[in-house]
Amino acid sequence: MSRAVSGQLLKHPVHFLALGFGSGLLPKAPGTFGTLAAIPLVLAMQYLPSWGYLAVMLLAAWLGIYICQFTAKAMGEHDHPAIVWDEIAGYMIAMYALPATWYNLLAAFVLFRWFDIRKPSVIGWCDRHLHGGLGIMADDLVAGLASAAVIHLSYLGWALVT
Template sequence: MQYAHLLKNPIHFLSLGFGSGLAAKAPGTFGTIAAIPVVILASYLGHTGFAIATLLACIVGVYFCGYTAKAMGEHDHPAIVWDEIAGFMVAFLWLPISWQTLLVGFVLFRIFDILKPWPIRYLDKHVHGGLGIMLDDILAGLATLAILHALIALGWLGL
């Protein structure tokens, strides 16, 4: 918990996923787990409210993640997981929230975030600062979103 002191700063607290990013192993996975209640709560805003909240999470995330990366002295430190939270929100734009969509969305998002298929990997390596930290997870969220919409349209999620 070398960076636990950062949790006292509200921006770092959010960047570190309410502390979930400080997990000793798999901080990105713990950050995505922390995103689940955020997605559920934001879903009560309706589709438009959810979209606005997601857009705001992405925009402020560029600043939050860049600010915390600078304080930690490392670009995209694994403990910075606001990008996972915002990216996971992207994955649920205009979708019904259910245990099925949350479970499948979680698995898909983690796969895209870990494997970083093209163009996610390219952008992850070539875009720097807060935008670079956020962009790969936003793209992972968009890929997850597309697949979830397709699965729902095909009736494969039992909704």
């Protein structure tokens, strides 16, 4: 994608969000940089009550279907690598109900990226069988759920052994 095209896309607020505030336009590992772009949002969301975090997270997931579809259509490619709003919403889910400690942020980041790249089980099914904005979003939302489950279960396991 040319600089002119990417610059034009960033001027539109929906594309700006879909492209992860520009992080998705980096030439290498746009999904990783999109996930990194989610960290400041997650840190800011920590100041919300739990219901507020949940509301923002669900809104990001729900609107993400439209945001990603709109930008994919404008780019002429389903799930273009530069579209990283799905990573942002997925990372929000991975960090749900966790304190923003360095180890939770890191664990959620590593687990989410692993699930998003490897796409095991249901995550891979979503990636292969769902289309449009839902198809772009679903695998990352499920990867976020899987990441959150692993972290929360590890805390539960730790609590049971101590």
